[in-house]
Amino acid sequence: MFRIGNMRRTASANEPGSVRGRVRSDPVLPSSCFLVIPILTSSSSFPFPHDIKGVLLAREIIQRLSTSMEYTKPPVDESLLFKMNDEDFTFIKALSGIEDVDALKKHIIAVQTKAYDLYGHMCIRRFSFTRPKISAFPMYEHALELGRNGILLDIGCCFGTDIRKCWSDGIPARNLIASDLRPGRMARLCLRMDIHFLIVFWNLGHELFQSTPDSFPVAFLAGDALDPNFLEPTMPPDSSSEVPDFVPPLSSLTSLTPLRGHVSVIHITAVFHLFFEPQQLQLARALAGLLSPAPGSLILGSHVGRRTKGFNERAIGSGGHHMFCHSPESWCELWEEVFPKGMIEVKAELKQRPEREESYDIGNLVWSVTRL
Secondary structure, X not given: OXXXXXXXXXOOXXXXXOOOOOEOOOOOOOOOOOOEOOOOOOOXXXXXXXXXXXXXXXXXXXXXXXXXXXXXXXXXXXXXXXXXXXXXXXXXXXXXXXXXXXXXXXXXXXXXXXXXXXOOOHHHHOOHHHOOOHHHOXXXXXXXXXXXXXXXXXXXXXXXXXXXXXXXXXXXXXXXXXXXXXXXXXXEEOOOOOOEEEOOHHHHHHHHHOOOOOXXXXXXXXXXXXXXXXXXXXXXXXXXXXXXXXXXXXXXXOOOHHHOOOEEEEEEXXXXXXXXXXXXXXHHHHHHHHEOOOXXXXXXXEEEEEOOOEEEOOOXXXXXOOEEEOOHHHHXXXXXXXXXXXXXXXXXXEEOOOOOOOOXXXXXXXXXXXXX
């Protein structure tokens, strides 16, 4: 599908990589804009510029175009809640204080409804926000050890489920900081830019787990990790001599840049697949500058991946476009491009859901980057 000024053409369903739907008159881009924007296909690469300003501008155009598409999200399916295992319920019971299982399920569904009504992330529809992901990673115990004496940053924290797991497993709140794109991802954008509705996912986390900023005093920082005003990209420090001695209190921060070289653990799950390939590289470079040069410092996470690098044509993301997915091999190559040779060890494995055939190309890419 292409948009040329105010002209629209709907792609045929047979066109590879096309997104079905009709583009309405764009409420965000002015009619004077003359744009030719191809919806990505598996056989084409997107002409993203590699400078920071160009990447930000290109992303803004794509996001605004995506909001103008008629994208129908699947309805909420409450039966998916019953796929939670006993450990999931034990964790949320302990933190919320809601012991009755039926009352707990109603509580979870009520919070999910608020979030999904305003933003159709599949992780919300599938109740994934109730399950800690980080504790299932092979490097979790190492992450806990580092976090007890250093800083752990959770990027793309959403409800804050993973960072609550780290806190409940012994990392002091003063060592933890969570960050998301904004306090609430914009889910409904009215025709006028000055009227919009925001939902605060971090505050929904407080509602879900029945906590307050006093009972769960972990620092939260809203910002865009691809915005250099929030996180200035820098080369990974070679040694501790390049890192300032002073570490500001996490609760006092207004951006992530002052943490350059001070973060012992960076956790980022279900985030990279939201972006196209150049943005994924840009985000990796930004995070690399935050990581402590101490041996054993760790970046870990997971997101949608493929056996072969390319676009996931089986599913449409919440933005109305196909996801760009790395393979385990290309993901390792990305990080080896970010860090100087011999500075890190990268591990990546594509894991399939048990119910899917072994030949299925799409899976969950679980990975870690460790400073040597």
